[in-house]
Amino acid sequence: MAIYYLHFLNFKMLQAKQIFKRYGTVEVLRGVDFTVQKGEIVSLVGASGAGKSTLLHIMGTLDEPDKGEVWMGEQRLSGLKSNQLAQFRNKHIGFIFQFHHLLPEFTALENVCVPAWIAKKKKAETEKRANELLSLLGLSHRKDNKPSQLSGGEQQRVAVARALINQPDIVLADEPSGNLDSLNARELHKLFFKLRDELGQTFLIVTHNDELAAQCDRRVQMKDGLIVQ
Numbered sequence: 472m473a474i475y476y477l478h479f480l481n482f483k484m485l486q487a488k489q490i491f492k493r494y495g496t497v498e499v500l501r502g503v504d505f506t507v508q509k510g511e512i513v514s515l516v517g518a519s520g521a522g523k524s525t526l527l528h529i530m531g532t533l534d535e536p537d538k539g540e541v542w543m544g545e546q547r548l549s550g551l552k553s554n555q556l557a558q559f560r561n562k563h564i565g566f567i568f569q570f571h572h573l574l575p576e577f578t579a580l581e582n583v584c585v586p587a588w589i590a591k592k593k594k595a596e597t598e599k600r601a602n603e604l605l606s607l608l609g610l611s612h613r614k615d616n617k618p619s620q621l622s623g624g625e626q627q628r629v630a631v632a633r634a635l636i637n638q639p640d641i642v643l644a645d646e647p648s649g650n651l652d653s654l655n656a657r658e659l660h661k662l663f664f665k666l667r668d669e670l671g672q673t674f675l676i677v678t679h680n681d682e683l684a685a686q687c688d689r690r691v692q693m694k695d696g697l698i699v700q
Contacts, residue, residue, distance in 0.1 A: 565634030624655030
């Protein structure tokens with residue numbers, strides 16, 4: 472199982488420093504300072520419009536702050552060119568969203584392989600790791616199925632495997648169980664902790680699920696564009 476040990480940068484945290492973000496006249500983030508330690512599972516909670524997803528997207532370099540900086544260890548991410556950010560994201564950050572965004576014409580195995588193919592990794596090496604991840608997630612028997620042939624819970628587990636294929640330093644998840652029934656949501660939540668315990672994986676999770684938030688190492692609450700707890 473050595474393939475699952477993560478290759479981390481020499482960093483201790485993902486860090487946001489004094490992040491401000493405005494959309495039109497709406498000030499969404501108002502000077503947020505926030506860190507995630509390596510190996511943590513952190514939940515980000517709060518009412519809709521509090522700024523949770525905006526902060527997550529900025530920390531994942533999917534959006535840019537109006538002011539402030541994002542750091543991963545000694546690497547300052549704010550200000551990198553778009554192509555540099557794309558390469559950095561692909562190598563170091565995994566994403567899981569509420570809607571899995573699987574490619575409908577691809578099999579489960581092929582969907583998991585996509586980020587590694589973008590990184591131009593070897594086909595045999597990529598498929599070996601993808602198969603191992605699908606096995607870890609209990610989906611070996613579904614690897615040749617397309618998304619339309621999978622249940623919602625299975626589709627989201629494929630999305631988790633895809634997020635892990637490049638051995639990211641951190642996985643950012645935005646309402647990952649928001650589109651699942653309670654049983655599949657609990658199974659997905661258990662999976663996050665299994666991945667932390669077995670792979671050392673770090674997670675930052677935006678969620679409205681109180682059960683998941685309470686289980687995390689830290690529960691961070693946002694209100695009106697600020698961290699309040």
